Protein backbone atom coordinates (compact mmCIF):
# COMPACT_ATOMS: atom_id res chain seq x y z
CA UNK A 1 0.00 0.00 0.00
CA UNK A 2 1.24 3.47 -0.83
CA UNK A 3 2.56 5.54 2.06
CA UNK A 4 2.34 9.26 1.52
CA UNK A 5 4.97 11.18 3.42
CA UNK A 6 5.59 14.77 4.43
CA UNK A 7 9.06 15.66 5.66
CA UNK A 8 9.20 18.73 7.86
CA UNK A 9 12.81 19.88 7.86
CA UNK A 10 13.95 18.00 4.76
CA UNK A 11 17.20 19.93 4.31
CA UNK A 12 18.59 19.15 7.78
CA UNK A 13 20.73 16.20 8.75
CA UNK A 14 17.79 13.84 9.51
CA UNK A 15 15.70 15.14 6.60
CA UNK A 16 18.44 14.45 4.05
CA UNK A 17 19.00 10.99 5.47
CA UNK A 18 15.27 10.29 5.42
CA UNK A 19 15.20 11.02 1.68
CA UNK A 20 18.02 8.49 1.15
CA UNK A 21 16.10 5.92 3.17
CA UNK A 22 12.94 6.59 1.15
CA UNK A 23 14.88 6.28 -2.13
CA UNK A 24 15.80 2.73 -1.10
CA UNK A 25 12.33 1.84 0.21
CA UNK A 26 10.92 1.94 -3.29
CA UNK A 27 7.98 3.48 -5.14
CA UNK A 28 5.25 2.85 -2.57
CA UNK A 29 6.79 5.56 -0.40
CA UNK A 30 5.77 8.83 -1.97
CA UNK A 31 6.88 12.32 -0.95
CA UNK A 32 3.90 14.67 -0.77
CA UNK A 33 5.52 17.63 0.94
CA UNK A 34 8.95 18.98 1.87
CA UNK A 35 9.86 21.90 4.08
CA UNK A 36 12.93 23.91 4.99
CA UNK A 37 13.60 26.94 7.13
CA UNK A 38 16.22 28.83 5.14
CA UNK A 39 18.06 26.34 2.88
CA UNK A 40 16.39 27.56 -0.27
CA UNK A 41 18.69 26.03 -2.89
CA UNK A 42 18.73 22.58 -1.38
CA UNK A 43 14.95 22.65 -0.93
CA UNK A 44 14.49 23.51 -4.61
CA UNK A 45 16.91 20.77 -5.60
CA UNK A 46 15.01 18.23 -3.49
CA UNK A 47 11.70 19.41 -4.97
CA UNK A 48 13.05 18.90 -8.47
CA UNK A 49 14.00 15.35 -7.62
CA UNK A 50 11.01 14.23 -5.52
CA UNK A 51 8.26 16.31 -7.14
CA UNK A 52 6.22 16.97 -3.98
CA UNK A 53 2.78 18.58 -4.27
CA UNK A 54 3.70 21.07 -1.56
CA UNK A 55 6.90 22.91 -0.75
CA UNK A 56 7.09 24.95 2.43
CA UNK A 57 9.61 27.57 3.45
CA UNK A 58 9.11 28.55 7.08
CA UNK A 59 11.21 31.70 6.93
CA UNK A 60 8.78 33.70 4.80
CA UNK A 61 11.39 36.15 3.54
CA UNK A 62 12.74 33.42 1.27
CA UNK A 63 9.32 32.63 -0.27
CA UNK A 64 9.84 34.64 -3.45
CA UNK A 65 13.18 32.98 -4.09
CA UNK A 66 11.71 29.49 -3.61
CA UNK A 67 8.78 30.29 -5.92
CA UNK A 68 11.20 31.47 -8.53
CA UNK A 69 13.43 28.40 -8.27
CA UNK A 70 10.53 25.95 -8.62
CA UNK A 71 8.31 27.95 -10.98
CA UNK A 72 8.38 25.23 -13.64
CA UNK A 73 7.31 22.52 -11.17
CA UNK A 74 3.73 21.64 -10.47
CA UNK A 75 3.93 22.39 -6.75
CA UNK A 76 2.23 24.73 -4.35
CA UNK A 77 4.66 26.87 -2.35
CA UNK A 78 3.64 27.64 1.23
CA UNK A 79 5.45 30.15 3.42
CA UNK A 80 5.80 31.06 7.08
CA UNK A 81 5.83 28.98 10.27
CA UNK A 82 2.14 28.10 9.85
CA UNK A 83 2.95 26.28 6.62
CA UNK A 84 4.16 23.32 8.73
CA UNK A 85 0.71 23.05 10.28
CA UNK A 86 -0.92 23.23 6.85
CA UNK A 87 1.25 20.34 5.69
CA UNK A 88 0.70 18.26 8.82
CA UNK A 89 -3.05 18.54 8.26
CA UNK A 90 -3.08 17.57 4.57
CA UNK A 91 -5.62 14.87 3.72
CA UNK A 92 -3.21 13.19 1.33
CA UNK A 93 -0.43 12.70 3.91
CA UNK A 94 -0.25 9.46 5.95
CA UNK A 95 3.10 9.93 7.69
CA UNK A 96 4.50 13.22 8.96
CA UNK A 97 8.22 12.96 9.59
CA UNK A 98 9.15 15.95 11.69
CA UNK A 99 12.83 16.84 11.79
CA UNK A 100 12.70 20.59 12.32
CA UNK A 101 14.87 22.13 15.04
CA UNK A 102 13.47 23.09 18.43
CA UNK A 103 10.08 24.09 19.75
CA UNK A 104 9.14 25.37 16.28
CA UNK A 105 8.07 21.81 15.53
CA UNK A 106 5.36 21.70 18.20
CA UNK A 107 2.26 23.15 16.48
CA UNK A 108 2.67 20.91 13.42
CA UNK A 109 3.34 17.80 15.54
CA UNK A 110 0.11 18.53 17.45
CA UNK A 111 -1.79 19.01 14.20
CA UNK A 112 -0.57 15.67 12.85
CA UNK A 113 -1.60 13.97 16.11
CA UNK A 114 -4.99 15.67 15.99
CA UNK A 115 -5.55 14.39 12.45
CA UNK A 116 -4.75 10.84 13.61
CA UNK A 117 -1.66 10.55 11.45
CA UNK A 118 1.51 8.63 11.96
CA UNK A 119 3.95 11.08 13.44
CA UNK A 120 7.55 9.98 12.98
CA UNK A 121 9.22 12.32 15.41
CA UNK A 122 12.92 13.14 15.15
CA UNK A 123 12.41 16.54 16.72
CA UNK A 124 12.44 15.83 20.46
CA UNK A 125 11.47 19.28 21.71
CA UNK A 126 7.69 18.87 21.12
CA UNK A 127 7.72 15.80 23.39
CA UNK A 128 9.87 17.57 25.95
CA UNK A 129 7.73 20.67 26.24
CA UNK A 130 4.30 19.25 25.53
CA UNK A 131 4.67 15.50 26.03
CA UNK A 132 1.43 15.16 27.95
CA UNK A 133 -0.60 17.19 25.46
CA UNK A 134 0.97 15.56 22.41
CA UNK A 135 0.63 11.93 23.55
CA UNK A 136 -2.93 12.58 24.78
CA UNK A 137 -3.91 14.21 21.49
CA UNK A 138 -2.52 11.28 19.49
CA UNK A 139 -4.25 8.74 21.75
CA UNK A 140 -7.62 10.47 21.52
CA UNK A 141 -7.49 10.85 17.76
CA UNK A 142 -6.08 7.50 16.72
CA UNK A 143 -2.66 8.93 15.88
CA UNK A 144 0.59 7.06 16.41
CA UNK A 145 3.84 8.63 17.58
CA UNK A 146 6.88 6.78 16.30
CA UNK A 147 10.24 7.82 17.71
CA UNK A 148 13.08 8.52 15.30
CA UNK A 149 15.51 9.40 18.08
CA UNK A 150 17.89 6.41 18.06
CA UNK A 151 17.54 5.67 21.79
CA UNK A 152 13.75 5.77 21.72
CA UNK A 153 13.61 3.74 18.55
CA UNK A 154 15.75 1.18 20.38
CA UNK A 155 13.38 1.17 23.36
CA UNK A 156 10.38 0.90 21.06
CA UNK A 157 11.99 -2.17 19.45
CA UNK A 158 13.08 -3.76 22.74
CA UNK A 159 9.64 -3.19 24.29
CA UNK A 160 8.21 -5.68 21.84
CA UNK A 161 9.88 -8.46 23.86
CA UNK A 162 7.26 -8.26 26.57
CA UNK A 163 4.16 -6.43 27.71
CA UNK A 164 4.21 -2.90 29.02
CA UNK A 165 3.47 -4.12 32.57
CA UNK A 166 6.48 -6.42 32.48
CA UNK A 167 8.96 -3.57 32.00
CA UNK A 168 10.91 -2.70 35.14
CA UNK A 169 13.43 -0.19 33.78
CA UNK A 170 14.37 1.77 30.69
CA UNK A 171 18.09 2.36 30.25
CA UNK A 172 19.00 5.14 27.84
CA UNK A 173 22.53 4.98 26.53
CA UNK A 174 24.59 8.13 26.00
CA UNK A 175 27.81 8.48 24.06
CA UNK A 176 28.99 10.97 26.67
CA UNK A 177 29.75 13.54 23.97
CA UNK A 178 33.14 15.20 23.34
CA UNK A 179 33.77 15.99 27.02
CA UNK A 180 33.06 12.60 28.53
CA UNK A 181 36.35 12.56 30.40
CA UNK A 182 36.33 16.22 31.36
CA UNK A 183 35.86 17.46 34.89
CA UNK A 184 34.00 20.58 36.06
CA UNK A 185 37.16 22.67 35.75
CA UNK A 186 37.88 21.58 32.18
CA UNK A 187 34.43 22.66 31.02
CA UNK A 188 35.31 26.27 31.89
CA UNK A 189 37.63 26.45 28.91
CA UNK A 190 35.67 24.63 26.25
CA UNK A 191 35.67 26.31 22.84
CA UNK A 192 32.89 26.30 20.28
CA UNK A 193 34.99 24.19 17.98
CA UNK A 194 35.57 21.53 20.64
CA UNK A 195 31.88 21.47 21.53
CA UNK A 196 30.92 20.99 17.87
CA UNK A 197 33.24 18.01 17.40
CA UNK A 198 31.09 15.06 18.45
CA UNK A 199 33.13 11.85 18.60
CA UNK A 200 30.48 9.51 17.16
CA UNK A 201 27.35 11.11 15.76
CA UNK A 202 27.27 13.48 12.81
CA UNK A 203 24.38 15.86 13.55
CA UNK A 204 23.23 19.46 13.24
CA UNK A 205 24.87 22.17 15.44
CA UNK A 206 22.01 22.57 17.97
CA UNK A 207 21.82 18.89 18.90
CA UNK A 208 25.62 18.56 18.85
CA UNK A 209 25.91 21.26 21.52
CA UNK A 210 23.06 19.61 23.43
CA UNK A 211 25.09 16.39 23.38
CA UNK A 212 28.18 18.17 24.68
CA UNK A 213 26.27 19.64 27.65
CA UNK A 214 24.28 16.38 27.98
CA UNK A 215 21.09 18.45 27.75
CA UNK A 216 20.24 16.09 24.92
CA UNK A 217 20.16 13.14 27.33
CA UNK A 218 18.16 15.15 29.85
CA UNK A 219 15.62 15.82 27.07
CA UNK A 220 15.62 12.16 26.15
CA UNK A 221 14.69 11.18 29.72
CA UNK A 222 11.64 13.45 29.48
CA UNK A 223 10.92 12.20 25.97
CA UNK A 224 11.02 8.54 27.15
CA UNK A 225 8.80 9.38 30.12
CA UNK A 226 6.03 10.53 27.78
CA UNK A 227 6.55 8.20 24.84
CA UNK A 228 6.54 5.04 26.95
CA UNK A 229 4.36 6.28 29.81
CA UNK A 230 7.10 5.36 32.24
CA UNK A 231 7.76 7.02 35.64
CA UNK A 232 10.95 9.07 35.68
CA UNK A 233 12.40 6.89 38.50
CA UNK A 234 12.40 3.94 36.12
CA UNK A 235 14.43 5.71 33.46
CA UNK A 236 18.20 5.57 33.74
CA UNK A 237 21.13 6.91 31.77
CA UNK A 238 24.17 4.78 30.99
CA UNK A 239 27.25 6.15 29.26
CA UNK A 240 28.32 3.95 26.35
CA UNK A 241 30.98 5.69 24.25
CA UNK A 242 30.88 3.29 21.29
CA UNK A 243 27.18 4.08 20.64
CA UNK A 244 26.44 0.56 19.40
CA UNK A 245 23.85 -0.35 22.04
CA UNK A 246 21.22 2.29 21.36
CA UNK A 247 19.27 1.63 24.59
CA UNK A 248 18.01 -1.20 26.76
CA UNK A 249 14.82 -2.35 28.41
CA UNK A 250 14.86 -4.41 31.59
CA UNK A 251 11.92 -6.68 32.29
CA UNK A 252 10.65 -7.80 35.70
CA UNK A 253 12.32 -11.22 35.41
CA UNK A 254 15.71 -9.51 35.13
CA UNK A 255 16.08 -10.03 31.39
CA UNK A 256 17.62 -7.02 29.66
CA UNK A 257 16.91 -6.55 25.96
CA UNK A 258 19.29 -4.25 24.11
CA UNK A 259 18.94 -2.96 20.57
CA UNK A 260 22.21 -2.65 18.68
CA UNK A 261 23.22 -1.20 15.37
CA UNK A 262 25.66 1.16 13.70
CA UNK A 263 25.57 4.73 15.02
CA UNK A 264 23.67 5.85 11.94
CA UNK A 265 20.20 7.44 11.81
CA UNK A 266 19.18 5.41 8.73
CA UNK A 267 17.83 2.54 10.80
CA UNK A 268 15.71 4.51 13.27
CA UNK A 269 14.32 6.61 10.41
CA UNK A 270 13.46 3.52 8.39
CA UNK A 271 11.96 1.68 11.37
CA UNK A 272 9.60 4.60 12.02
CA UNK A 273 8.54 4.64 8.37
CA UNK A 274 8.02 0.89 7.95
CA UNK A 275 6.82 0.15 11.51
CA UNK A 276 5.82 -2.48 12.53
CA UNK A 277 7.42 -4.20 9.54
CA UNK A 278 11.14 -4.58 8.96
CA UNK A 279 12.61 -4.41 5.49
CA UNK A 280 16.17 -4.57 4.11
CA UNK A 281 18.00 -1.35 4.91
CA UNK A 282 20.77 0.79 3.43
CA UNK A 283 22.85 1.09 6.58
CA UNK A 284 26.16 -0.68 7.06
CA UNK A 285 25.65 -4.02 8.82
CA UNK A 286 26.92 -4.35 12.37
CA UNK A 287 29.88 -6.66 12.79
CA UNK A 288 30.60 -6.92 16.50
CA UNK A 289 33.94 -8.62 15.84
CA UNK A 290 35.03 -5.37 14.15
CA UNK A 291 33.94 -3.34 17.19
CA UNK A 292 35.61 -5.77 19.60
CA UNK A 293 34.68 -4.16 22.86
CA UNK A 294 31.66 -2.37 24.25
CA UNK A 295 32.10 -0.30 27.40
CA UNK A 296 29.69 1.25 29.86
CA UNK A 297 30.10 3.84 32.61
CA UNK A 298 27.99 5.69 35.08
CA UNK A 299 27.20 9.27 33.95
CA UNK A 300 28.95 12.09 35.79
CA UNK A 301 26.05 14.00 37.34
CA UNK A 302 28.35 16.54 38.98
CA UNK A 303 30.16 17.71 35.87
CA UNK A 304 27.12 17.53 33.59
CA UNK A 305 24.58 19.41 35.66
CA UNK A 306 22.07 19.25 32.83
CA UNK A 307 21.39 15.62 33.78
CA UNK A 308 20.24 16.01 37.42
CA UNK A 309 18.49 19.20 36.34
CA UNK A 310 16.63 17.23 33.65
CA UNK A 311 15.45 14.66 36.19
CA UNK A 312 14.26 17.43 38.48
CA UNK A 313 12.42 19.12 35.63
CA UNK A 314 10.87 15.81 34.56
CA UNK A 315 9.61 15.16 38.11
CA UNK A 316 8.29 18.71 38.44
CA UNK A 317 6.42 18.54 35.13
CA UNK A 318 3.91 21.24 34.19
CA UNK A 319 5.63 24.13 32.43
CA UNK A 320 9.10 23.37 33.90
CA UNK A 321 10.19 21.41 30.78
CA UNK A 322 9.02 24.32 28.59
CA UNK A 323 11.39 26.68 30.39
CA UNK A 324 14.12 24.04 30.42
CA UNK A 325 13.92 23.70 26.65
CA UNK A 326 13.35 27.33 25.67
CA UNK A 327 16.15 28.64 27.88
CA UNK A 328 18.44 26.01 26.39
CA UNK A 329 17.52 26.94 22.81
CA UNK A 330 18.20 30.60 23.54
CA UNK A 331 21.45 29.88 25.39
CA UNK A 332 22.75 27.51 22.71
CA UNK A 333 22.04 30.17 20.10
CA UNK A 334 24.14 32.63 22.12
CA UNK A 335 26.91 30.08 22.50
CA UNK A 336 26.92 29.32 18.77
CA UNK A 337 27.11 33.06 18.13
CA UNK A 338 30.13 33.31 20.43
CA UNK A 339 28.33 35.50 22.98
CA UNK A 340 28.64 33.22 26.01
CA UNK A 341 30.85 30.47 27.40
CA UNK A 342 30.00 26.78 27.30
CA UNK A 343 29.38 26.61 31.06
CA UNK A 344 27.01 29.58 30.85
CA UNK A 345 24.49 27.49 28.92
CA UNK A 346 23.40 25.44 31.92
CA UNK A 347 23.85 28.41 34.30
CA UNK A 348 21.40 30.44 32.23
CA UNK A 349 18.89 27.58 32.20
CA UNK A 350 19.10 27.17 35.99
CA UNK A 351 18.65 30.90 36.49
CA UNK A 352 15.59 30.87 34.25
CA UNK A 353 14.04 27.86 36.03
CA UNK A 354 14.57 29.58 39.40
CA UNK A 355 12.56 32.59 38.25
CA UNK A 356 9.69 30.55 36.84
CA UNK A 357 6.51 29.65 38.68
CA UNK A 358 5.37 26.31 37.34
CA UNK A 359 1.89 26.10 35.88
CA UNK A 360 -0.01 22.91 35.19
CA UNK A 361 -2.53 21.65 32.64
CA UNK A 362 -1.83 24.41 30.18
CA UNK A 363 -2.97 24.60 26.56
CA UNK A 364 -0.71 25.19 23.57
CA UNK A 365 -1.10 28.96 23.66
CA UNK A 366 0.07 29.24 27.24
CA UNK A 367 2.96 26.85 26.59
CA UNK A 368 4.12 29.13 23.81
CA UNK A 369 3.84 32.15 26.11
CA UNK A 370 6.05 30.47 28.72
CA UNK A 371 8.44 29.51 25.92
CA UNK A 372 8.69 33.13 24.79
CA UNK A 373 9.12 34.35 28.38
CA UNK A 374 12.07 31.99 28.97
CA UNK A 375 13.84 33.07 25.79
CA UNK A 376 13.41 36.71 26.78
CA UNK A 377 14.64 35.95 30.26
CA UNK A 378 17.87 34.49 28.86
CA UNK A 379 18.44 37.62 26.77
CA UNK A 380 17.75 39.81 29.82
CA UNK A 381 20.32 37.91 31.87
CA UNK A 382 22.84 38.57 29.14
CA UNK A 383 21.99 42.26 28.96
CA UNK A 384 22.55 42.58 32.68
CA UNK A 385 26.02 41.30 31.91
CA UNK A 386 25.61 38.60 34.53
CA UNK A 387 27.63 36.46 32.20
CA UNK A 388 30.84 37.75 30.78
CA UNK A 389 32.93 36.07 28.17
CA UNK A 390 36.15 34.67 29.51
CA UNK A 391 39.22 35.11 27.37
CA UNK A 392 40.67 32.03 25.85
CA UNK A 393 44.40 31.88 25.36
CA UNK A 394 47.21 30.77 27.59
CA UNK A 395 44.91 29.43 30.24
CA UNK A 396 43.10 27.17 27.81
CA UNK A 397 43.04 23.54 28.83
CA UNK A 398 43.23 20.84 26.22
CA UNK A 399 40.30 18.49 26.65
CA UNK A 400 41.39 14.90 26.34
CA UNK A 401 38.89 12.57 24.76
Ligand code: MG
Pocket residue numbers: 149150151220
Ligand atom coordinates in the same frame (compact mmCIF):
# COMPACT_ATOMS: atom_id res chain seq x y z
MG1 MG B 1 19.22 10.46 20.69
